[in-house]
Amino acid sequence: MSKVLLKGNETIAEAAMRAGCKLFFGYPITPSTEIVEYLAKHLPKGGGTVLQAECEVAAINMCFGAAAAGARVMTASSSPGISLKQEGISYLAANELPVVIVNINRTGPGLGGLGPAQSDYFQSTKGGGHGDYRLIVLAPSKAQELYDLTMEAFDLADKYRNPVLLLADGFLGQMMEPVQLKERKEENLPPKDWKTDGCKGRAKRKIASYFLVNELAEEGCRRWQAKYDQIKEAEQRWESFYADDAEYLLVGYGTCGRIAKSVVLNARKQGIKLGLIRPITLWPFPVKAFTSHFDGIKGIVTVELNAGQMIEDVKLAVNCRVPVHLYSRQGGMLPHEREILKYVGQVFNLPVRGEA
Incomplete structure (x- = not known):
């Protein structure tokens, strides 16, 4: 094709x-x-x-x-x-x-x-x-x-x-x-038998x-x-990327989801077990994506192009069992893979090489 x-x-x-x-x-x-x-x-x-x-x-x-x-x-x-x-x-x-x-x-x-x-x-x-x-x-x-x-x-x-x-x-x-x-x-x-057909009666x-x-x-x-x-x-839909054995998770949708995949791959090269949950349905939010990770995950970072909005749904999804942090850029600025990984290292006290 x-x-x-x-x-x-x-x-x-x-x-x-x-x-x-x-x-x-x-x-x-x-x-x-x-x-x-x-x-x-x-x-x-x-x-x-x-x-x-x-x-x-x-x-x-x-x-x-x-x-x-x-x-x-x-x-x-x-x-x-x-x-x-x-x-x-x-x-x-x-x-x-x-x-x-x-x-x-x-x-x-x-x-x-x-x-x-x-x-x-x-x-x-x-x-x-x-x-x-x-x-x-x-x-x-x-x-x-x-x-x-x-x-x-x-x-x-x-x-x-x-x-x-x-x-x-x-x-x-x-x-x-x-x-x-x-x-x-x-x-x-x-069939659309509910549709209106006006003056036809x-x-x-x-x-x-x-x-x-x-x-x-x-x-x-x-x-x-x-x-x-x-x-x-x-109708909850999501993509899991290296999430099965992850100790830390990124959560990002749309453009942030694209960038986050590279962050995960770079982290894995450094021995950091980072994974990604990429919501495909924002509503209904894919709560089911997180239920199998309650025991193994030590922390989550949401990556968003706003002041922090999806993070609220992530916190509800994990029911306060896992710490959730936000990395955001605004005003049309896209984050670089290195800066996201550096932030993950900072909030979770992980050794991250500068040039990931």
């Missing part, structure tokens, strides 16, 4: 088309703009539609209407644009509508910068809008995963009737790597998330939480 050289954002767009996405609504914002540009050029050839909305708020509400009608639909933006979409995302979750949302994370807060960052972790995993809701959040770390996880995002959205967020950053969105364009495998997904439900009776509101909330519990049990 041949490979093609694509920019990360183009890879996401190509995967969306091959996943059966027929509608895209968005508003250009760097560093995600190539997604809408690529789709605008290629999606209409297959009978799809790309519409540049007047703003991000309009775009997410267009996605709402398309998803309610049963279409596979996607939107993409970067951090400030995702913030503007939050009310609409909350409405999507409440009405159980499947939409794929792509965030090519900027630095932040505010307008931020265009360098790689992971400062939207809380917004993505804790529910950035109002109310008790969750998004399934996927975190690719290389071009092939940008492709594979985009395709999977559409299936997960349909399976659970829930918005799915693909969270990447400016490094992943702009880099170029060879990608294997795999043939699509049809999933056994349930056959609609099996109405679109509404406003309750005037508290008892009905609680019933709806409990139904959503039951679904989220099901997702937490079934």
Whole structure:
């Protein structure tokens, strides 16, 4: 099977088309703009539609209407644009509508910068809008995963009737790597018999998330939480790298996960039993990845491109049984392998050679 050289954002767009996405609504914002540009050029050839909305708020509400009608639909933006979409995302979750949302994370807060960052972790995993809701959040770390996880995002959205967020950053969105364009495998997904069909009179439900009776509101909330519990049990995903015999663990996702692999290999050359847990689902967070390491692990370092956000979920996952430390860079700066390994040596009092 041949490979093609694509920019990360183009890879996401190509995967969306091959996943059966027929509608895209968005508003250009760097560093995600190539997604809408690529789709605008290629999606209409297959009978799809790309519409540049007047703003991000309009775009997410267009996605709402398309998803309610049963279409596979996607939107993409970067951090400030995702913030503007939050009310609409909350409405999507409440009405159980499947939409794929792509965030090519900027630095932040505010307008931020265009360098790689992971400062939207809380917004993505804790529910950035109002109310008790969750998004399934996927975190690719290389071009092939940008492709594979985009395709999977559409299936997960349909399976659970829930918005799915693909969270990447400016490094992943702009880099170029060879990608294997795999043939699509049809999933056994349930029929969309819940979709609205308007004035035809056959609609099996109405679109509404406003309750005037508290008892009905609680019933709806409990139904959503039951679904989220099901997702937490079934969809935790991660990669273990030299973790089976590790005495110390790095935890990093996305771009940090790529860098952390080299740190682990360099540590192993020095006789340090370092391993890596790379979360692929940020929500549900892969708590199961840590349960087998409670007894053998002496310490953990999370590597993050923010002020320390994922570290909170790691601490919850290990239930305070293991010390957890943070190594972070911000503002678009990527850490070097040597500085991470040096920090591991400092916090755990390990002998680390300067040129790892």
